[in-house]
Amino acid sequence: MFSHLPSFDVQRSVFDVRCFQPLIFTRYSLNVLKVKDTLRSTVNLTFDGRVIKVYHGPNAQERFDNEVRVLRYLEQRGCNFVPKLLEADPAALRIVTTNCGSRVDRIDDQRVKELFAEVEQYGVRHDDPDARNITYRQSDGRFCVIDFEFATILSEDRPKPLE
Numbered sequence: 207m208f209s210h211l212p213s214f215d216v217q218r219s220v221f222d223v224r225c226f227q228p229l230i231f232t233r234y235s236l237n238v239l240k241v242k243d244t245l246r247s248t249v250n251l252t253f254d255g256r257v258i259k260v261y262h263g264p265n266a267q268e269r270f271d272n273e274v275r276v277l278r279y280l281e282q283r284g285c286n287f288v289p290k291l292l293e294a295d296p297a298a299l300r301i302v303t304t305n306c307g308s309r310v311d312r313i314d315d316q317r318v319k320e321l322f323a324e325v326e327q328y329g330v331r332h333d334d335p336d337a338r339n340i341t342y343r344q345s346d347g348r349f350c351v352i353d354f355e356f357a358t359i360l361s362e363d364r365p366k367p368l369e
Contacts, residue, residue, distance in 0.1 A: 307342045
């Protein structure tokens with residue numbers, strides 16, 4: 207019934223309702239869970255399963271433009287283990303994407319390499335191939351790759367990978 211909502215492991219983390227904050231958009235207001243707040247970006251998770259990322263800090267516009275371009279490219283190529291871009295607001299430097307699951311606490315180094323190599327089959331080099339950029343989508347048991355602000359499209363005319 208609530209499979210679209212994020213799951214929380216109460217044995218492994220302390221849940222604090224103060225971390226839920228109202229987030230005002232031009233069209234709607236939502237309660238969100240702040241999941242990341244760094245010098246480069248703030249990431250919030252909505253209760254209906256969307257991820258809202260706002261870019262700030264050095265080269266924010268460039269990083270925003272690049273992630274939007276890469277996510278659109280991967281979607282065109284049928285890559286189903288990365289977030290789908292739902293909305294991009296260049297004025298606010300904000301994107302809204304689908305949720306690709308929860309962060310992975312432990313993953314084998316070899317599996318990390320395999321996942322980023324799989325992204326390269328779709329014509330994109332991640333350029334930040336770290337385990338923190340891997341999530342696990344429980345709905346289909348799939349590891350996913352996130353955070354493409356530093357990624358490189360290898361070739362626009364590369365053939366699509368075979369399914």
